[in-house]
Amino acid sequence: MAALLRPDPATLGHLWQYVLPQVAGNTFWLLLGVGAGTAVLGTALAALVALCEFPGRRVFAWLLVLPLALPGYVLAVAFIGLFDYSAPLAGWVRDSVGWELPEIRSRGGLVAVMTLALYPYVYLVAREAFATQGARALEAARALGMGPWRAFRQASLPLARPWIAGGTLLVLMETLADFGAVSAFNYDTFTTAIYKAWFALFSTDTALQIAAVMLLVVLALVGLEAVSRRRQSFASVGHPGATRLPLGKRGWWASALCALVVGVALLLPLAQLAWDGARHFADLDARYLASIRNALSLAAMAAVLTTVAAFVIALAAREQPGLLTGTVTRITTLGYGLPGALLAIGLYVPVAMFSTWLFERHGWELVLEGGLVLLLVAYGIRFLAVAHAPVAGGLLRIRPSLLEASRVLGVTGTRQLRLVHWPLLRGSFATAALLVFVDTMKEMPITLMMRPFGWDTLATRVFEMTNEGEYARAALPSLAIALVGLVPVIALTRRRRDAT
Template identity: 50%
Template sequence: MALTLPIALLTLVPLLVVLASFLSPQPAVWTHLAHYVLPDVLRNTALLIGGVGCGVLLLGVSLAWLTAMCEFPGRRFFAWALMLPLAMPAYVLAFVMVGLLDFTGPVQTWLRAAFGGSGWFPPIRSSGGVVLVLSLAFYPYVYLLARNAFATQGRRALEAAQMLGVSRRKAFWRVAIPMARPWIVGGLTLALMETLADFGAVSVFNFDTFTTAIYKAWFALFNLPAASQLASLLVLFVLALAVIEQRVRGERLYHARAGGGERIALRGSARWGAVAWCTLVLLVAFVIPMIQLGHWVAQVWADDFDARYPAFIGRSVLLAALAALLVMALALALAYARRRYRDAGTRWLVRLATLGYAVPGTVLAVGVFIPIAWLDNLLLAALQPLGFDGFQVLKGTVAVMLLALAARFLAVGFQPVDSAMQRITRNQEEAARSLGLRSRQVVARLHLPLLRGGLLTALLMVFVDVMKEMPITLMTRAFGWDTLAVRVFEMTSEGMWDRAALPALFIVLAGLLPVMLLTRHGAPE
């Protein structure tokens, strides 16, 4: 309890601070929100949840089924290549798509030159464009989990259904999908939580959601109470989504087993249709955006890469490295406490400590800033008699950024560390103690060597997530303390897609590291 409670407070304090805004409602703030903000925000949020939910299910489940259960040319390649879009942040994919498909972009310009006239082209700056981009960015969450479910549930179950007279298509809907439901729902929930948390992509489209409304209330209207109360509504959305996921899963038991039987050999048009579908998604979600980024970078490299970029890269790497080390240490402490103390209190504190990944970065930024500002005022009042004439002590420091980032990504670091900890048996610990090792020596000489793989995975995953993270860095950094993600935001805010490509390319290349790790330890063939 003494070890886990302080770590859990990293997440609980920001959440409680945000939710506490309900205890002191401000009628003027709520009147303004109700008339000018909430109608558009609620409508857009509902549209995103519905549209992206359908999009990621269509893409993720269909691709997972094809690569896990069917045989067609290129299946092995597509099985891992379709996870590559995970390396591309949604805000990067957003500005690339706008740059490519806007009226002045290369696609429409070529169409006008080739066929004459202005013609009609689906507007990318629309609600449909936002849904398309976020579906392409987040479908790998559903794909990865659904593919694992299909590959491990056993192909013989489908063969048994077909022997009972059920057609292959009906067996897919009545056997395969119900058996894979927990994994599909889990991936869908992750995708929808990322959708609710997205700030960069919706900013590119000027599509108002809770995250952009929170940012504007804080930095455009300088109204922290309005930002806090909008954040509290977003927290309720996220918690409701988590409850719905648990209800949808229900209490049924699902059993996974090793895959068996032959894959479905696709023939004729179905065979090449599968190749075309996988190729189309991979091209649109990753290959074409990477080519466009490379083209823009080649155009601006000579003029844009100057003395500022080593600073952008240095700050990004420094922040990501410090956050990764902090999260790794906290995750190790949580995993060790969970192993050593098996009481209900410890289990709940561990669960609460890892709740931050489900909370949008804008919410955590508001929740961290409010108590830090209060503490800052106390420190200023105490230091002024000593001759201190500054206007802030803690606000805008790297320490505050690290607190918010640790709360946000602790779950990312905890999962691989805890999984590695579970592989260490009690017999190994007892054998070490029988050799005369004390508790600290057991940790140093048994746990840490065996946890090395899990710790390295946690370090890598958190490092890359922080490199890509935008809202927390943008909202809590000191003035002028810009990172690669902040540089992307500034350039895209001005519509300078080509100048945003250079920092974006650095971020995408860094994001390839965890994707390679996932492909190495992915679903069975």
């Protein structure tokens, strides 16, 4: 925000005339398209799974979550490889049927890809809302003479509307933060504008000005999301175990819809990535192996350090509750709402200025920018909220009487951490570390903009190849990222499967 308080007239004039109108317009239409698409698709699937009975419902309940494992840029690589004009599928359709497939590298294609990548955010929260309110709301409406569609529209949907709005706002924040998918489609948004200003124009001032405008948009979305969560309170009607509405023969249409979404959003992209990856398996050279090693190393270091930091913050909030620890906890867990490009430029510039001042004032050469330490700090800020949730939840399950008993027996300090906390929190630590590990593997803008020289990762390889138009060669690193991302999502869905 400080960038807006010290404007450069020439820079601002250029931004307002040539950059911001196009970037803001592109971002607006992308947010509108993806928000509407995910709200409709996620809500429809959630209503079918939570309120209706049809063949394969229990299986589809967790299969529909799995596309969450595929980052938008991975799905973009797969869809461009499938539906681009020169792709084999497009050529086959053109030669066999005489049809020209719609241009995939367009705004509509990008909206479709990101809708398929992000609809699980709405699906998960809407399914929970529909399941919590119980199917008895539908039963009561039917008893009043309403048809199935009218009963859903007037009874179930209004009760779930705050959840749907909250999930859609999360989708909008993810869409605003996306860098890889929009880059693959060559679609300029705030994130790509920040990157181009920094690395193409070599102007950190311009990047900061764009980032400041983007921050205003982020703050507006965060405020809307907070307001929507404040409205999430209602009395459930009946109980979640109420009888679901049997669809009879029409249930096969519901099964077909769910199968189509799973096939298009998950199975077809994975098959395309596997096909292209197998064709370019020879690319697995020493540089490629170094990228895999770098990605795994960065993810492992970020997972350990972020989980430890989350435990320290959660433990301090539990042992010393109050305004200070509560405020620190809230501030330190806000980073997940910041887009990676914005966080990168916002962290790099003040650190670079501090290093320069330190050298000029005291002669100390402390070069932090462009180093591994600052990159790990950025990961920690971005993903601390991801680690904090399971760790804080695990701490809440440790009874205070157990800790008091250990102190009476003389088990305090590090011994208490080793003998009491560690055995009881191993599962929470593993969950937190796994989530941070996978998110770090998928993170593109922070890694691309802040990595040390020569530290290529799988995500940066995907960017480099798609930037050069080598979408088939980008399939191999994309497939590796997708397979790693499937691990925590499958674990999460298996844990929740009995609830559906």
